[in-house]
Amino acid sequence: MSDFLKIQGLEARIDADGTPKEILKGIDLEIPKGEIHAIMGPNGSGKSTLSYVLSGREDYEVTGGSATFKGEDLLALEPEERAALGVFLAFQSPVELPGVNNANFLRTAVNAVRRARDEEELDAVAFLKAVRAETKRLSMSDEMLKRAVNVGFSGGEKKRNEVLQMRLLQPSFAILDETDSGLDIDALRIVADGVNSLRGPDFSALVITHHQRLLDYIVPDRVHVMAKGKIIYSGGPEVAKTLEKQGYTQFLEAAA
Amino acid sequence: MSVETTVQTSPGLEAFVGRAAGHGTALAAMGIPTRRAEAWRYTPLRAFADTVWAEAPALSDAQVQALLADLPLPEAGSRVVFANGRKFDVLDSLSESILVSAAEPVDPIEDRFSAVLNAALAQDGLSVRVAAGTDAGMLTLASLTSGDAVSTHLRHRIVLEEGASLTLYDLNAGEGRYVANPRFDIVVGKGARLTHVKLQQDSQTAGHLAIIAASVDAGGNYDSFTLNHGGELARHEVVSTLNAPHAQVHVNGIQIVDGNRLNDLTSMIHHAAPDCGSRQTVKTVLSENGQGVFQGKILVDRIAQKTDGYQMNQALLLSEKAQINSKPELEIYADDVKCSHGATVGALDDEQLFYLRSRGIPEAEARDILVRAFLLDALDLVTDEILRDLLQRSIRA
Ligand SMILES: Nc1ncnc2c1ncn2[C@@H]1O[C@H](COP(=O)(O)OP(=O)(O)OP(=O)(O)O)[C@@H](O)[C@H]1O
C-alpha cells in the first residue's frame, strides 16, 4: 500500500461554545503519490474540517485515528512544518490580512518554505520573476500583488490568489477546498489548468467540490463521497456524474 | 494645594528638592503623586519615589560615542546631542535658519508633575527659533543618558515664526537605571509647521517622564508622533492648545510594551478657537507583563465651533498578563462640532495566524507580521519618509 498520504479512522471534534461537537467520525482515506482524488458531500458533512485537520488548525481536537504523510505523523507537526513537508491548503474562505502586502506575504512564505526545505532563498528580483510568470498564467493583474492580502479581492480573485500561492509554494500534496466556487467559466478553466499543469508523479491533490463541472477539467483518479463525518462511498470519476444526476440520496441510503 | 491624600513625601522627593536649591518649593508642595491622584492612577511612581536620584555626571567623549553608535540616526539634517543632561556637541553644522540660544525661562504647566519636576531641576536644554518663512529641514535632538540612580531634566524651547517649518527628530536612549525628564515648550506660529517625531528607546530599567506644551497659532500645525519603546516606566505627555482658527494638532503614537514595563501616552488637546482640527491615533502592543496606558483628553471650548476632532486608540494584547488602561475623555462646550472617538482592545486573530503558518511561515514570524500590520496605519501617519522608515526598522515587537 502507498505510504504517501494515509488517513485511518480519523476522528475530530470542536469545542462549540463549551460542548464538544464530533465532526469527523472515522475517516479512512489513502491518496497515493501522483494521484488526484475528489471529495464530494453535502454541506456540513465535514469536508473543510478534514482539510483543516490535515493542515494543522488548532481549533480541532483529534480524538482518534491517524494521518501519516511521507511516512511522518502528520498530526504531530506544526502547520508550518506541514507546509515545509509539502502540504498546501487552498482555503474555502481565504483569510483577509489587512496591512499585509500581498507581494511581501508571498515572498515571505516562499522563502520560509525554501529555507525549511534547504533550498536557497529567492532575492527580490528572482522572486518577482517567479511571481510574474505565475500571475500571467493565472491571468491575474500585478496590481493584486500591491494590495493587502485578499482585502477587497472579489470572490474569484481570492481563489486565484490561493492558486497563485499553491504554485509558488510547490506542494507535493494540495487540498483545494471548493476552489471552484464563485469562479466564472473562464476562471474555472484557468484555475483547473493551474492544477493540471502540476500533475505528475510528485504531485497529489484532494479536490473538494460540489460541482461535477470542475471534475470535467480536473479529472480525478478517485471520487469519494463524504457524509456525516465519514467516507461512505469511493469510486472512479463516474461517481461525480451519478451524483450530479441523482444527488446524494442513494449513497446515503446505501450507507445507512 | 490641598491634595495631601494624593501625594507622598519620600527619599526621592527630598533628594530632588535638595538638588533644586531655591527652585523646589512647588515640587515640595506637590510631592510625588500616588495612585490616588487621578492623572497617575494607572502609572504608579512608587519605585521612582523611593530612589535617591543624583545629578547625572558629565560623560566622556568615548562614552557618548559608544551610546551613539547603535542608534538609528538619519544622515540628513542638523544634529544636537545632549549627554546626561548637558549639551555635548553640535555634531553637524546647524541649518542657518535654526538659531540656537540659551533656554529662556518658561512658565510651568500647572499641576503636571513632570513639568513641576522639570521646572525645579532643569539647567540646560535647546532653544531653537526658526525664522519666519524659512524651512529649517531636519533637526535631530539626541538625548542620551547613562548611569544608575541619576536623573536628567532637559528643558527645550522650540519657536517657529510665521510660515516657518521644521522637522524635529527627538531621540531618547541610554543605559542604566536613570530618570529622563525632558520638557518642551513649543510655539508654532501662524501657518508654521512643526513635525515632531520622537523615538523613546530609553533603557529597559529607566524612568522617562516627558512633557510637551505646544501652542499653535492660526493655520499652524503641530504634527507629532511618538514611538514609545523603552523605559521601565515611561510617560509621554502632551498638552497642546489650538489658539486661533485653522490650527491643527496631531498627537499620534505607537507603544510597544514587553517585560514588566509600563508605557503611557497622556495628552490634552485643547480647542480654544473655532475651525481647528485635531487627530490622534495611538496603538499599543502589549506582551508578557507589559502595561499600557492611554489617557487622551479633548477639551473643546464654547468658542471653538466647527471643531473637527478625531481620536482612536487601539491595543493589541499578546499575552494574558498584559494589561491596557485607556481613558478617553471628551469635554465639549461648543454645540457645532464634529468629534469622533473610538477604542478597541483585541488579541491576534487565530484564523489569520493559521493562514500565515499554513503557508510555511513560522509562528514567531507570523505573529510579527500581524503585529506590524496592526501598527501600519499608525506608522503611516509619520509624514517624513526617512523617519518613518527609521522608526519602522527600530520596532522590535
Ligand atoms: N468552529 C465551529 N464551531 C461549531 N461548529 C463547527 C465549527 N466548525 C465547523 N463546525 C460544524 O462542523 C460541521 C462540518 O463543517 P465543515 O465546514 O467541515 O463542513 P463542509 O463539509 O466543509 O461543508 P460545506 O460544504 O458547506 O463547505 C458543520 O456542521 C459545522 O457547522
Ligand SMILES: [Mg+2]
Ligand atoms: Mg467546506
